[in-house]
Amino acid sequence: MITLTFSFARELLGRWGLWVLLGTILVASQASFDTTLGDANIGPYLAYVSLWPIALLFRCGWVLRKRQVEGWPLEEQLRDPKGYRAPLSEFLAMLLLALAGVILASVALWMPGVQSPIGGTGLFPVTLQGHHDGGWEFDLDGRTPAGSMLMLTLDWSQIEGSRKQLVLRNADGGEITANAGQILRWPLQDQELASGKVRLYAPEGTKLRLFKPLIRLEVPQPSGDRILVLLLRQLLFFLPLMAILLALTRFGRVRASLAAWAVFFFGSLAAYHPPVRLADAGLGWLAKTFLLLKQMLPNVEGLISSGYRFERYSGTTTSGALIAWLALGVLALLLACKRRAAR
Amino acid sequence: MSSPAVLRFEKLVLSRGKKRVAGPLDLTLRAGERGLVSGPNGSGKTTLVLAVAGLLAPGSGKLYAPARIGLAPQEPEFPLHHSCSFYFRQLLALGSMPAAEQGAALQRALELFHLQEFADRPIGELSRGWRQRLNLARAWLGEPQLLVLDEPQTALDPDGMASLTTALESLSQSAVLIVAPEGVGCCDLAPLALNLNIASRTNTAKGGLA
Structure with a gap:
């Protein structure tokens, strides 16, 4: 042989x-x-x-x-x-x-x-597929590595009152607290990693906005x-x-x-x-x-x-x-x- | 007590697709025996060779052939860029011969056909006649139980024919099946065992050696 x-x-x-x-x-x-x-x-x-x-x-x-x-x-x-x-x-x-x-x-x-x-930098632009009152739908373009995070820069200027914190939820009930002045880092769940689709919701009527050009996916380095x-x-x-x-x-x-x-x-x-x-x-x-x-x-x-x-x-x-x-x-x-x- | 059969056909029918080429054929060759299969062009000689080598399934009937067969085809193909010895070593390795025994087996095969001086030359440099000797030496390589030689006299000079005769005489444990057209000088190499011309006319033929 x-x-x-x-x-x-x-x-x-x-x-x-x-x-x-x-x-x-x-x-x-x-x-x-x-x-x-x-x-x-x-x-x-x-x-x-x-x-x-x-x-x-x-x-x-x-x-x-x-x-x-x-x-x-x-x-x-x-x-x-x-x-x-x-x-x-x-x-x-x-x-x-x-x-x-x-x-x-x-x-x-x-x-x-x-x-x-x-x-590389480990940062990749993400497409905002759709948005509705208080919620956003992101397309990550296929399967995503485990440990990845979705990075969102939020605009708090339209928020009524002086709230500095809000709780965001995904479609499966997962939640995270967003703080004013900080980038929100959403750790992707298994389902989101596999499908490459993420839906996040802010509390209704809060008028929280998103800076679309600054949406990034951060993958593990x-x-x-x-x-x-x-x-x-x-x-x-x-x-x-x-x-x-x-x-x-x-x-x-x-x-x-x-x-x-x-x-x-x-x-x-x-x-x-x-x-x-x-x-x-x-x-x-x-x-x-x-x-x-x-x-x-x-x-x-x-x-x-x-x-x-x-x-x-x-x-x-x-x-x-x-x-x-x-x-x-x-x-x-x-x-x-x-x-x-x-x- | 006679030695066991090395090659045996029983009512063997050879077909190419749906076309029947030859048969039914009967033949038995034992160790140390030689047999000539003769016939005109298109009588199924090469088809028989392919069937014996396991490259073509018989149409019907039974065919018993040994595991180790040496075949010298009518139109041999070689890797022309390899040297004879390098090529033969690969063939021996393919046949799972231990490396320690390969050298001796290689020498034996080359010596039988006086190919030693060409051992390290690329095969592409050999003439038609020397390639035919190489074709025969390849069939002898690895001590097969059955040798199938398709028109072995092709392109051989008298010296080459003498080498072939000597090589055939040196065999005692192997059976040899020689295939040649009618009228070609292979009758000296082996007794007629099967005439495919008769087989095609009478639709049956029995071969064997006394």
């Missing part, structure tokens, strides 16, 4: 693979650590580094296709009747190279001259150097995709290069987050279709979250969703190892 794994890894790397990996890390470390662009540079780094496992998926599709025309399926059939050595070694080879990417991406941060990336954890989570996102590629190629008998594209689409779907203005562009139906399909999959968007909003979604994957996603990978790997009967 070791011989097969290393030889497949060697084939995956080819002549330029190692240089591509080093180049990716170099570009990632140089392009994403420009502090003049802003503070939140972990997200861009994660985005650049994710190019490596994506490239690995496509490269694997190409190599598997090449192997199909080099007579490997025949030899596998003859020499490995149980049919698990080749697919397992291919999976291990991809895992090995993806892990090498994670290690290099972590080590790159310790290189001299590289500025250590820092987390990454503590210390969390990059290795984030990179490993990214790896967990890609592992099932690698297994699915093998299952499609071997069990599904799909042309490997085509299977790589199918897996890329599937992964994109799992990570899909609609652009804010897609509906305005007349493509709302497309976004809705993608979202509908995405809802059939475990919510693993948080594993692959990157870019300037990475903190907003990185903590949104629950343990249950993660286990379901990995189970999907295990199932795919079992299918890849299952030899289909001769036709």
